[in-house]
Amino acid sequence: MAADQVLIPPPSLSAKYEGSFAYLTVRDRLPMILTKVIDTIHRNKNNFFEKHGEVGVDAEKRAISFLSKLRNELQTDKPVLLLTDSADDTEAWNRYMQRQQDLMEDGQPVSWFKSPWLYVECYMYRRIQEAMWLSPPIGDFDAFKEGKTSSFFESQQAIISLCTYLREILASTDNASKKWLFEHFFRLLQVSLWGNRCDLSISAGQENSQKSNPMDCLADLQQFILVDDSDKVWSVLTSAQGSGEGTEKTGVRVDIILDNAGFELVTDLVLADFMVSVGLAKEVHFHGKSIPWYVSDVNKQDFDWTISQTTASNHKHMSSCGVQWKRHVKDGAWSYHDHRFWTLPHEFCDMPAEAADLYSTLQGSDLILFKGDLNYRRLTGDRMWEHTVPFERALRGFLPAPLCSLRTLKANVQVGLQPGQAEKLASQDPEWMISGKYAVIQFCSPLKEQQQGS
Numbered sequence: 001m002a003a004d005q006v007l008i009p010p011p012s013l014s015a016k017y018e019g020s021f022a023y024l025t026v027r028d029r030l031p032m033i034l035t036k037v038i039d040t041i042h043r044n045k046n047n048f049f050e051k052h053g054e055v056g057v058d059a060e061k062r063a064i065s066f067l068s069k070l071r072n073e074l075q076t077d078k079p080v081l082l083l084t085d086s087a088d089d090t091e092a093w094n095r096y097m098q099r100q101q102d103l104m105e106d107g108q109p110v111s112w113f114k115s116p117w118l119y120v121e122c123y124m125y126r127r128i129q130e131a132m133w134l135s136p137p138i139g140d141f142d143a144f145k146e147g148k149t150s151s152f153f154e155s156q157q158a159i160i161s162l163c164t165y166l167r168e169i170l171a172s173t174d175n176a177s178k179k180w181l182f183e184h185f186f187r188l189l190q191v192s193l194w195g196n197r198c199d200l201s202i203s204a205g206q207e208n209s210q211k212s213n214p215m216d217c218l219a220d221l222q223q224f225i226l227v228d229d230s231d232k233v234w235s236v237l238t239s240a241q242g243s244g245e246g247t248e249k250t251g252v253r254v255d256i257i258l259d260n261a262g263f264e265l266v267t268d269l270v271l272a273d274f275m276v277s278v279g280l281a282k283e284v285h286f287h288g289k290s291i292p293w294y295v296s297d298v299n300k301q302d303f304d305w306t307i308s309q310t311t312a313s314n315h316k317h318m319s320s321c322g323v324q325w326k327r328h329v330k331d332g333a334w335s336y337h338d339h340r341f342w343t344l345p346h347e348f349c350d351m352p353a354e355a356a357d358l359y360s361t362l363q364g365s366d367l368i369l370f371k372g373d374l375n376y377r378r379l380t381g382d383r384m385w386e387h388t389v390p391f392e393r394a395l396r397g398f399l400p401a402p403l404c405s406l407r408t409l410k411a412n413v414q415v416g417l418q419p420g421q422a423e424k425l426a427s428q429d430p431e432w433m434i435s436g437k438y439a440v441i442q443f444c445s446p447l448k449e450q451q452q453g454s
């Protein structure tokens with residue numbers, strides 16, 4: 001194969017492949033999500049009236065009419081339209097549409113069933129936001145908020161178990177050996193991984209919460225982790241502290257690119273609390289979305305709300321977690337960041353050109369944890385890679401710092417597997433890439449020695 005051919009990435013997943021998961025998502029799941037958004041806005045009509053009077057009711061009608069039109073465009077495969085809301089990302093979106101247009105064969109218009117799945121799916125969420133922004137004064141209404149809130153309450157027992165586990169292990173860290181630290185880190189990393197099963201996009205907004213004690217399931221779930229690079233993650237964290245090199249560093253920084261609110265966010269906070277409390281990290285930077293996204297993704301409001309709810313719990317371990325988390329925020333060990341790039345449709349390899357400031361911020365991290373399926377799709381460009389292609393190759397140059405994806409498989413892209421592994425899985429379980437039953441802890445580092453898990 002010629003060298004230039006090797007560098008050309010495979011095609012994007014798309015609804016144009018009839019019967020594919022992308023096709024079924026665009027045909028069935030996205031319209032269902034839109035219908036739920038419309039229902040939610042309608043159900044809140046009285047609240048809008050109480051808050052804003054008649055203007056609120058007019059805004060509700062206006063938003064619903066924009067959204068019904070959007071659903072119709074999607075279902076009839078109409079050309080994708082330019083955004084008209086003059087927000088600070090509008091131009092970037094419209095530029096990206098032109099880029100997609102240039103990629104279309106025979107000058108066909110960019111459309112829902114012909115263009116890349118990643119692009120049109122992100123575009124739907126951005127159009128929902130446009131409908132809201134064009135309907136003042138209800139522009140800031142988060143139609144997914146109710147679902148995120150109830151998924152937190154439905155996971156209450158699991159959250160209590162997890163908080164109890166954390167407080168108990170932290171109470172006994174005095175003589176913690178390195179082995180002890182690794183064992184607990186390893187467990188909490190896995191809890192955060194499996195927390196990713198609880199997103200509300202794959203279930204089109206249907207309840208999908210954690211019911212059982214997460215610590216009890218870990219051993220049984222181990223067999224479903226297809227790539228497990230946790231030892232490399234551990235080695236990055238410990239070597240960043242200077243151990244083994246004789247160079248004491250002042251503080252390790254971990255960045256967590258968050259995914260879903262509800263149980264998953266709690267698992268991320270627990271992992272972050274553990275890292276900071278035992279000194280594995282000095283700072284944790286959380287990155288969330290600035291607009292409602294993929295039904296259950298975390299935004300600033302969800303982040304603050306989750307910490308407040310945890311603090312207000314009448315369970316002693318849960319509330320003491322909340323108190324501790326507030327303290328981490330207050331003393332600067334934890335910080336929340338958002339950036340418009342997280343809600344743009346680009347593959348992550350576009351980040352240096354599209355969001356150079358964010359890329360250089362991430363370069364300051366010692367370890368970046370990317371939570372969830374959508375982040376994995378953007379890391380790998382949501383392309384039809386062969387399953388044995390190395391993760392680093394699929395990243396196409398995106399490697400601001402050592403990074404690790406913690407992801408349950410809910411879309412048909414997966415790289416970095418052993419020869420024959422995918423074939424075996426496919427013969428045992430045709431749904432292996434989309435059911436959320438399997439997962440990866442997949443690591444890549446710009447530093448060669450860390451790739452080996454030294």
Ligand SMILES: O=P(O)(O)OC[C@H]1O[C@](O)(CO)[C@@H](O)[C@@H]1O
Pocket residue numbers: 025029121196199200201202259260294371372373374375377410411
């Ligand atoms: O919350 P996550 O893990 O990013 O998952 C989002 C889900 O939405 C999808 O984009 C499908 O609509 C899938 O990729 C995935 O199942």
Ligand SMILES: [Mn+2]
Pocket residue numbers: 199201259260294296297372374
């Ligand atoms: Mn999500």
